[in-house]
Amino acid sequence: MQSMLLKASAGSGKTTRLTNEVFDRIFIGGKFITALTFTRAATAEMRSRIMEKIAAEKEMPLLDRLRLIMEAGRVGYSTIDSFFYRLFAASGFAPKMADEKAQIELSGEIERLFRSRRAKL
Amino acid sequence: MSQFSDKLIEFLSNDYPDLSAWTIICANNRAVDPVQYLIHSEIGGLLPRVEDFNSYITKKIAERLNLQPLSDDERIFYFIRFFADKYPDEQYPARQAASLLPLISKLAKYNIGRNNIFGAERFTEEEWNRLEQYLEMAHGFRVWLSKINFFLTELEINLLDGIAPGEKEIFIGLPEITPVIERFYRKIEKERLFIDKPLFGPELSGPDKLPFDSAKNLALSFGGKIKPSAGAGLELISLSGLPALIDLVTLEVSSFLKQRSERDQLMIFLLDESLTTMLWNRSLRLFGNKVNLAVWLPFSTTAAGRRLLNEIEKAQMSGLMPDFKRYAANCALELSKNRENYVREECEALEAAVSVSTLLDDWKERLGCHLTEAAKIIIEAKKFRVTGSRSAPIQVVGFGHVSGEKFSRGLMLPLDSGIMPTQPFEGPFINPVHVPQLRKNVFEYEDLIFRQILAQGDRIKIAAVTDTIRERTPSYYLSLLAQEFGKPVTTIAFKEYLPEKQITKKPAIPLDDNLRARLKDFTYSFSSLTKILACPFLFYHQHILKLEPPSFMHDDEKINMQMGNFVHKFLQQLSTGGKKKFDDWEKLFTELWESNENAELRNIDGINIYKLNALILLKEIYDDELESGRRLVFADNAIACEEKFSGTIAGSYKITGRSDRLAKIAGRTEVIDFKYSTKKDKFIISTRTNVLTRFQEKGVLHPAAQLIIYQHFIAGLAGARFYFLKEASKDREIILPPEQSAEAAELMMAIKERLDAIISANELAPEYNSSECAFCRFQALCGREAYYMAARGND
Numbered sequence: 001m002q003s004m005l006l007k008a009s010a011g012s013g014k015t016t017r018l019t020n021e022v023f024d025r026i027f028i029g030g031k032f033i034t035a036l037t038f039t040r041a042a043t044a045e046m047r048s049r050i051m052e053k054i055a056a057e058k059e060m061p062l063l064d065r066l067r068l069i070m071e072a073g074r075v076g077y078s079t080i081d082s083f084f085y086r087l088f089a090a091s092g093f094a095p096k097m098a099d100e101k102a103q104i105e106l107s108g109e110i111e112r113l114f115r116s117r118r119a120k121l
Numbered sequence: 122m123s124q125f126s127d128k129l130i131e132f133l134s135n136d137y138p139d140l141s142a143w144t145i146i147c148a149n150n151r152a153v154d155p156v157q158y159l160i161h162s163e164i165g166g167l168l169p170r171v172e173d174f175n176s177y178i179t180k181k182i183a184e185r186l187n188l189q190p191l192s193d194d195e196r197i198f199y200f201i202r203f204f205a206d207k208y209p210d211e212q213y214p215a216r217q218a219a220s221l222l223p224l225i226s227k228l229a230k231y232n233i234g235r236n237n238i239f240g241a242e243r244f245t246e247e248e249w250n251r252l253e254q255y256l257e258m259a260h261g262f263r264v265w266l267s268k269i270n271f272f273l274t275e276l277e278i279n280l281l282d283g284i285a286p287g288e289k290e291i292f293i294g295l296p297e298i299t300p301v302i303e304r305f306y307r308k309i310e311k312e313r314l315f316i317d318k319p320l321f322g323p324e325l326s327g328p329d330k331l332p333f334d335s336a337k338n339l340a341l342s343f344g345g346k347i348k349p350s351a352g353a354g355l356e357l358i359s360l361s362g363l364p365a366l367i368d369l370v371t372l373e374v375s376s377f378l379k380q381r382s383e384r385d386q387l388m389i390f391l392l393d394e395s396l397t398t399m400l401w402n403r404s405l406r407l408f409g410n411k412v413n414l415a416v417w418l419p420f421s422t423t424a425a426g427r428r429l430l431n432e433i434e435k436a437q438m439s440g441l442m443p444d445f446k447r448y449a450a451n452c453a454l455e456l457s458k459n460r461e462n463y464v465r466e467e468c469e470a471l472e473a474a475v476s477v478s479t480l481l482d483d484w485k486e487r488l489g490c491h492l493t494e495a496a497k498i499i500i501e502a503k504k505f506r507v508t509g510s511r512s513a514p515i516q517v518v519g520f521g522h523v524s525g526e527k528f529s530r531g532l533m534l535p536l537d538s539g540i541m542p543t544q545p546f547e548g549p550f551i552n553p554v555h556v557p558q559l560r561k562n563v564f565e566y567e568d569l570i571f572r573q574i575l576a577q578g579d580r581i582k583i584a585a586v587t588d589t590i591r592e593r594t595p596s597y598y599l600s601l602l603a604q605e606f607g608k609p610v611t612t613i614a615f616k617e618y619l620p621e622k623q624i625t626k627k628p629a630i631p632l633d634d635n636l637r638a639r640l641k642d643f644t645y646s647f648s649s650l651t652k653i654l655a656c657p658f659l660f661y662h663q664h665i666l667k668l669e670p671p672s673f674m675h676d677d678e679k680i681n682m683q684m685g686n687f688v689h690k691f692l693q694q695l696s697t698g699g700k701k702k703f704d705d706w707e708k709l710f711t712e713l714w715e716s717n718e719n720a721e722l723r724n725i726d727g728i729n730i731y732k733l734n735a736l737i738l739l740k741e742i743y744d745d746e747l748e749s750g751r752r753l754v755f756a757d758n759a760i761a762c763e764e765k766f767s768g769t770i771a772g773s774y775k776i777t778g779r780s781d782r783l784a785k786i787a788g789r790t791e792v793i794d795f796k797y798s799t800k801k802d803k804f805i806i807s808t809r810t811n812v813l814t815r816f817q818e819k820g821v822l823h824p825a826a827q828l829i830i831y832q833h834f835i836a837g838l839a840g841a842r843f844y845f846l847k848e849a850s851k852d853r854e855i856i857l858p859p860e861q862s863a864e865a866a867e868l869m870m871a872i873k874e875r876l877d878a879i880i881s882a883n884e885l886a887p888e889y890n891s892s893e894c895a896f897c898r899f900q901a902l903c904g905r906e907a908y909y910m911a912a913r914g915n916d
Contacts, residue, residue: 066333
């Protein structure tokens with residue numbers, strides 16, 4: 001698959017381009033697509049834009065449009081943070097909200113690191 | 122009447138009046154009651170057994186194994202015991218067990234093992250090892266349970282292969298189709314398997330299967346049929362913002378209650394259980410007995426649940442075992458005394474509290490040191506139902522509710538991404554990419570339920586939420602329905618309700634001669650002067666009544682202020698300590714930090730990070746001065762530190778203060794005022810800024826007035842400047858332009874005139890237009906409408 005770097009200013013159409021890329025890939029039957037953005041707003045925007053794009057394909061037979069919607073529904077839209085969280089989660093390394101005990105242990109560890117750094121200074 | 126009722130009655134009628142040999146197995150437990158009711162009302166006689174599929178297979182497996190099934194509540198306790206025995210080095214066995222039990226159950230349910238991992242070439246060695254470990258764990262748990270005469274249904278599900286459906290058994294609906302369940306359902310004779318027809322759009326109603334995952338494919342593969350429809354009764358809605366759900370539900374319920382005929386029912390299907398409490402408290406409970414809330418409420422959010430958690434935490438802190446028996450008795454007592462006074466959900470929550478605490482008391486010896494953690498887990502997971510009438514006009518039910526009964530109006534919400542269809546796995550431990558069959562099965566099952574519901578209702582509204590802040594967007598399933606039925610998605614935004622402004626007199630302090638005299642005789646500091654000019658009402662409370670502001674300040678801001686005071690003290694000692702101190706400033710800092718007088722600050726929890734920050738800032742300043750050769754802070758320039766000055770403002774009002782440092786700079790005596798902050802915009806003195814004019818026109822005293830006051834009242838000063846210790850750039854100073862200080866006398870006169878006007882008025886009133894008003898901590902007293910801004914922003 002060809003890699004592409006797209007640098008442009010705000011509002012110039014980067015998300016639109018990404019949406020089109022996703023559309024093209026699901027159109028040719030691409031699987032396991034992940035579309036990552038920096039913000040939640042852009043993620044939500046992309047989700048709705050791709051649905052609008054499919055809905056706008058009035059010439060396309062209904063079954064094809066529905067197939068595309070099903071494929072688009074499987075695309076992993078997410079922010080970069082959330083993508084990596086899920087990646088770690090799937091590998092069993094997901095950070096969990098520290099409970100009280102874990103918080104005490106973490107604080108102790110931070111204090112220890114801090115002191116050792118201070119000693120080095 | 123349901124789609125299958127005629128056929129079912131016809132089947133059973135042959136054996137009337139003794140139907141006890143028959144068993145009716147409903148795929149979903151929510152269908153059990155309606156089916157029982159149907160048989161009772163249509164035929165009567167000796168009724169057949171009606172049960173859900175889970176209890177059916179559990180019973181069959183129990184017969185086969187001759188073991189007892191684990192109850193839903195106790196399974197986690199048994200697993201914790203097993204897990205703690207098997208992995209004695211595990212630090213948090215209870216928590217770990219709670220996240221692993223659903224995982225190993227799902228692995229067993231779907232027969233996931235080495236041989237059916239998709240894309241196995243991408244599975245890492247570590248992932249293989251982990252999978253082996255979980256499978257081994259599941260096997261170990263089965264063996265462990267069997268030794269104590271128990272079994273867990275999910276782990277023994279493969280035994281279904283050896284079980285055949287009986288001749289007097291009728292199956293209603295399809296459950297989630299796992300490989301072994303599929304094999305079992307294929308053994309059922311077609312005439313004894315009733316599948317409600319799911320609703321499909323006209324173009325999808327042909328005889329062929331669809332080219333994507335679909336309930337149609339699932340239903341057809343088991344000999345079922347579909348119901349074609351143009352979707353005339355369907356309405357698709359997109360709501361703006363999550364709170365709009367409350368408005369929509371309230372609107373729908375109230376309009377339905379006004380219009381309904383006698384036996385009409387509105388079914389509300391809640392697709393997101395986490396919203397139950399919000400919708401119940403803010404909308405549905407207001408309709409009283411007209412609503413039957415047949416969904417589950419989380420126990421941990423109720424008063425009884427929170428009290429139980431509190432008991433556990435209290436006992437944990439004192440190192441004792443929680444007394445669950447006493448708590449259960451207290452709840453029972455409270456319930457018996459107040460059953461008539463409490464609302465329904467409080468009573469049900471107390472009943473749940475009695476059952477949970479009795480269970481925990483029963484298990485306390487067996488769980489030993491894991492009791493507290495296990496108790497917290499079970500309380501978090503515990504749900505309860507508010508029982509109401511099935512004939513109530515509004516029925517609020519969960520997504521699994523497919524009873525087969527018809528209804529006139531329905532509302533399904535919220536159809537958001539990730540809620541419907543659900544994610545088959547949200548982690549941890551296994552990637553759904555490797556088990557695609559699981560996603561297909563879950564989707565087809567949910568699609569079937571959804572479309573069966575659509576087929577049962579005359580008019581159904583389906584609502585999704587668009588709420589960027591809460592990361593909610595309509596599910597792609599909404600787009601699927603819109604395309605399939607050719608329906609538009611209507612966007613609805615409810616107007617926010619804003620209370621009308623109350624026209625009430627604002628509080629003010631009456632000014633009598635006594636108070637006037639005190640204000641005239643008051644010795645002002647720059648800070649108190651700023652206060653009285655900005656808001657006389659605030660000044661009165663803070664400087665005359667000496668009220669402490671409420672503890673509102675963010676901890677970070679408070680500690681930052683204390684750290685600022687310390688740095689000021691350090692700079693004072695630094696400048697009076699002689700030249701040799703400058704290059705050894707860190708030692709001085711440490712000495713001062715370790716000194717007895719600094720004990721209070723030093724002992725603040727988490728202060729070390731603030732201290733480290735201060736050290737870094739000072740080091741940067743030190744290095745910059747060393748590099749540039751221009752020394753101002755680490756300099757032998759101090760003539761005096763914390764020098765007190767006093768005077769009168771235009772000969773009328775006393776003023777006093779202390780300057781941070783009087784320094785000799787380029788041969789002139791100047792005052793340096795250190796600020797433990799960045800160089801904020803409000804301090805900037807641009808060429809257009811005129812402190813005097815601004816005060817005269819807007820009544821706002823620019824921070825630079827502080828420098829003007831220093832220069833005006835301290836004799837022999839040739840200049841004044843602010844120095845911002847936290848400024849990231851090297852440009853840390855703001856110097857008072859000479860033309861500003863030249864107008865000092867006029868500024869003093871203007872201040873005097875303003876003070877005269879304030880003091881001669883009848884009252885000290887709040888000044889809501891002041892720029893500081895939004896951040897003031899006395900707003901509870903002055904009655905400002907938009908209560909408290911969140912924060913001043915971090916430095």
